[in-house]
Amino acid sequence: MRSITYGVGGYDPTKPNNNIVEDISLPDPPQQPLDAVGALATLLAVVGAVTTQDAANAIRRDPAELIAEAEAWAAAQSNN
Amino acid sequence: MTNMGYTSATYYGAAFTGTTSNVSLVLNRVYYSLIYINGTTTFDQIGINTRGTWSGTGSIRLGVYNNSAGKPTTVKFDAGTISCSAANTRYSITISQSLAEGWYWLAACLQSAATTNDVQSSQAFHYPGAMRYGSDAFNARQTFYQDSVSSAFATAGTLSESYFGPIIHLRAA
Numbered sequence: 290m291r292s293i294t295y296g297v298g299g300y301d302p303t304k305p306n307n308n309i310v311e312d313i314s315l316p317d318p319p320q321q322p323l324d325a326v327g328a329l330a331t332l333l334a335v336v337g338a339v340t341t342q343d344a345a346n347a348i349r350r351d352p353a354e355l356i357a358e359a360e361a362w363a364a365a366q367s368n369n
Numbered sequence: 370m371t372n373m374g375y376t377s378a379t380y381y382g383a384a385f386t387g388t389t390s391n392v393s394l395v396l397n398r399v400y401y402s403l404i405y406i407n408g409t410t411t412f413d414q415i416g417i418n419t420r421g422t423w424s425g426t427g428s429i430r431l432g433v434y435n436n437s438a439g440k441p442t443t444v445k446f447d448a449g450t451i452s453c454s455a456a457n458t459r460y461s462i463t464i465s466q467s468l469a470e471g472w473y474w475l476a477a478c479l480q481s482a483a484t485t486n487d488v489q490s491s492q493a494f495h496y497p498g499a500m501r502y503g504s505d506a507f508n509a510r511q512t513f514y515q516d517s518v519s520s521a522f523a524t525a526g527t528l529s530e531s532y533f534g535p536i537i538h539l540r541a542a
Contacts, residue, residue: 299449
């Protein structure tokens, strides 16, 4: 994740860098498991019933969250 | 209520339950979410997070409104706008605002639209210690919005009830 901070007053094209005073990268927070609806949407995407984008749109989540959920399933499967 | 205390460099926002979600902001719509500040506190940033599906460049105005009778009223402060072009990014504006104990409404308004205007949101805001059911007394209606706001924030006008909206952060100084 990225963090962009504007100076006092916010965006201002008359100031250097449009008044952006800080632009840094943040470590990604640990992924939280999706709820039951999210898990079902992920499953539909994994089996190819719908695209990942459509599944994410249907539950108003980020496609990256569904991908992370599926990766967590795969990791758990490989540990069994 | 005893002051819980606020930790420096920590972000605070309106209370909600469940997981975060996406909301695609509507152009010129102000979204209000209620926050209780339980002791005079100075805040040094106000911000909002774009989601991974954000695309294009858009402008979002951020600020805080005063509360009266459970609704946003006059402007406490208008922090200005952020120009958002990156997905999955926390955008903030530097402020220096002291808020006394009381209820306030965090406000965000998309004032120029990107291609996809998705920001982090909650579908289940609530009032600490209470649930507002709105005029139909049936569905939870804990937030408000106002349309046709295309410039600086002014005293709130015609409000519509809602239950979701963007998550807006205040950072304690």
